[in-house]
Amino acid sequence: MFGKILVANRGEIAVRVMRACRELGIPTVAVYSEADKHALHAKYADEAYLIGAAPPSQSYLNIDAILDVAEKSGADAIHPGYGFLAENAKFVRACEKHGITFIGPSSKAVELMGSKIEARKTMKKAGVPVVPGSEGEVRDVEEAKAIAEEIGYPIVLKASAGGGGIGMKVVKSEAELEQAIESAKSVAKSAFGDATLFIEKFLSRPRHIEFQVLADKHGKTLHLNERECSIQRRHQKLIEECPSPIVTPELRERIGGLAVKAAESIKYTNAGTVEFIYSQGEFYFLEMNTRLQVEHPITERTTGIDIVKEQILIAAGEAIEYEQSEVPLFGHAIECRINAEDPLNDFAPSPGKITRYRSPGGPGVRIDSGIRMGYTIPPYYDSMISKLVVWGRTREEAIARMERALSEYIITGVKTNIPFHKAVMRNEAFRRGELSTNFIEEQNILAKIPEIIKEDEAREARLAEAFREDKRVAAIATAVSMYIDAAKRKSEEKYERE
Numbered sequence: 001m002f003g004k005i006l007v008a009n010r011g012e013i014a015v016r017v018m019r020a021c022r023e024l025g026i027p028t029v030a031v032y033s034e035a036d037k038h039a040l041h042a043k044y045a046d047e048a049y050l051i052g053a054a055p056p057s058q059s060y061l062n063i064d065a066i067l068d069v070a071e072k073s074g075a076d077a078i079h080p081g082y083g084f085l086a087e088n089a090k091f092v093r094a095c096e097k098h099g100i101t102f103i104g105p106s107s108k109a110v111e112l113m114g115s116k117i118e119a120r121k122t123m124k125k126a127g128v129p130v131v132p133g134s135e136g137e138v139r140d141v142e143e144a145k146a147i148a149e150e151i152g153y154p155i156v157l158k159a160s161a162g163g164g165g166i167g168m169k170v171v172k173s174e175a176e177l178e179q180a181i182e183s184a185k186s187v188a189k190s191a192f193g194d195a196t197l198f199i200e201k202f203l204s205r206p207r208h209i210e211f212q213v214l215a216d217k218h219g220k221t222l223h224l225n226e227r228e229c230s231i232q233r234r235h236q237k238l239i240e241e242c243p244s245p246i247v248t249p250e251l252r253e254r255i256g257g258l259a260v261k262a263a264e265s266i267k268y269t270n271a272g273t274v275e276f277i278y279s280q281g282e283f284y285f286l287e288m289n290t291r292l293q294v295e296h297p298i299t300e301r302t303t304g305i306d307i308v309k310e311q312i313l314i315a316a317g318e319a320i321e322y323e324q325s326e327v328p329l330f331g332h333a334i335e336c337r338i339n340a341e342d343p344l345n346d347f348a349p350s351p352g353k354i355t356r357y358r359s360p361g362g363p364g365v366r367i368d369s370g371i372r373m374g375y376t377i378p379p380y381y382d383s384m385i386s387k388l389v390v391w392g393r394t395r396e397e398a399i400a401r402m403e404r405a406l407s408e409y410i411i412t413g414v415k416t417n418i419p420f421h422k423a424v425m426r427n428e429a430f431r432r433g434e435l436s437t438n439f440i441e442e443q444n445i446l447a448k449i450p451e452i453i454k455e456d457e458a459r460e461a462r463l464a465e466a467f468r469e470d471k472r473v474a475a476i477a478t479a480v481s482m483y484i485d486a487a488k489r490k491s492e493e494k495y496e497r498e
C-alpha cells in the first residue's frame with residue numbers, strides 16, 4: 001500500500017480524496033496556489049506545499065511543480081481528482097517516469113479515450129452502439145456532404161480532441177454546412193489545439209445517462225449502475241441522480257454490460273465512466289471519461305461503495321473483492337452542484353468572501369465542500385463550491401429531502417445557484433422524472449428564480465426581525481428582572497433598618 005498520497009487538486013474534491021486516504025491510514029500531501037493559502041484542502045492535509053501563482057497554468061496544471069512536491073514530500077502516489085490534469089496523458093506518463101503511481105487508468109487508456117474518433121472506432125469494434133456518423137475524420141465539405149446525405153440532417157459536427165460539448169455545431173441543412181465546418185474547425189483548434197472534426201446524426205432531446213465502471217489489474221471489470229445527468233446548462237451538469245427514472249433492471253443489465261464491454265475492450269483499469277445518450281428508446285455511446293466524476297457520491301450513496309478508496313486499492317494492485325451480482329442499488333440519491341454564480345445575471349461567477357455559512361444536516365444528507373465561514377472564493381477556478389447529496393428510500397423521498405436540505409443551506413456574501421435548484425425540485429415535470437437535455441429551457445426554470453429569491457429574502461428578513469424581536473424581548477426581560485432585584489434589595493434594606 002502507498003506510503004503517502006499527493007492530491008493534485010483543490011476544493012471539495014481534494015478534501016474528499018483526503019478523507020478516503022485518512023480512512024485508509026495513508027498520510028496526505030496537498031498542493032496549493034497563492035490564492036488557496038487559506039483553503040480547506042491545504043489545512044486538511046498532513047503536509048501542504050505552495051506550487052505557484054493563482055492561474056491554473058502556473059499551479060494546478062504545472063506538472064513539474066507537482067512532481068517536484070511529490071519528490072520532496074516522498075509521496076509515492078498521486079490522485080488527480082477531476083479536471084486539471086486528471087485526463088492529461090502527458091501527466092500520467094510523467095508520473096510513470098518518476099516512479100510515482102498515478103491513481104487512475106494507464107496513459108494509453110487516457111490517450112485513446114481522449115480522441116473521440118478513436119473512442120468511437122473502439123466502441124464500434126466492441127459491439128457498443130454508436131450514433132450513426134462518420135467512420136473517422138471529416139476532412140472537407142465534400143466528405144461532410146456525402147456523410148450528411150447518408151445519415152440525414154440535422155447532423156452535429158464534433159471536435160475529436162474535444163469533449164463535454166465544447167465546439168459542437170448542429171447543422172440543419174446543406175446550405176449551412178460549409179460555414180459550420182469552418183467555425184467548428186477554428187473553435188476546435190483554439191480550444192484543443194486540434195481542428196480534427198467528425199460527424200454524427202443529431203439526436204433531438206436526448207437524455208444523458210452514464211455508467212460508472214470499476215476495473216482492477218487482475219482482469220475484473222464491473223459497473224456500479226447508472227447516473228442520470230440530463231439537467232445541464234451549457235454542457236455543465238447541474239443535477240444528477242441515481243438510479244435514472246427511465247432505466248429498468250433489464251436495461252441496467254443490458255447497458256451496464258455494454259459499459260463493461262467498452263472498458264474491457266481497452267483493458268481499462270481503475271474508475272471510469274461510460275457516457276451514453278438515450279434518444280427514442282435507444283442508447284448510443286457518447287464518450288468515456290477516464291477519471292473520477294464530480295457526481296460519484298450518488299453512486300457511493302446507493303451502493304455503499306467508496307469509489308475513491310476502490311481507486312486507491314486498485315492502483316496499489318489489490319483485487320476487487322465483490323462480483324457484479326453483489327453490487328447493490330438501494331434507494332435513490334440526488335446531487336445538486338452548488339455554484340457561486342448569480343442566477344439573475346446569466347449565472348455569472350460570483351467570487352468573494354463568505355459572510356455566513358450553515359450547511360444542512362439530518363438524515364440522508366451529505367455535503368462535499370471546500371469552503372467554510374470567512375473563506376474567500378477566488379475568481380480563478382471553477383465556480384462549484386460544494387455538492388449537496390441526499391438519499392431517500394424512494395425518488396419522492398429524495399426530492400422532499402433535497403427541498404428540505406436546500407432550505408437549510410445558508411451561504412451569504414456571494415450569490416449561489418441554490419434558488420435554481422429549488423425551482424427544479426418543485427417543477428412538476430422533474431417530479432415526474434420527465435427529463436431531457438432541453439429541460440431548463442422547456443420548463444422555463446430560469447423565470448421561476450426571481451420569485452424564489454424574493455421568498456428567501458422575505459424569510460431571511462422575518463428571521464432577522466424575530467431575532468431582533470427576541471433580542472428586544474430579552475433586553476426587556478433583563479431590565480424587568482434588574483428592576484425587580486433592585487426593588488427587592490430596597491425592601492430588604494428597609495426591613496433591616498426597622
Ligand code: MV4
Binds near residue numbers: 165166203235
Ligand atoms: C450529442 C447530442 C445530440 N446528438 N450528440 C456531447 C457532449 C455532451 N456533454 C453533450 N453532447 C451531446 N451530443 C448527438 N449525436 C446532444 C448533446 C447534448 C447533450 C447530451 C446529453 C446531455 C446534455 C446535453 C446538452 C447539450 C447537448
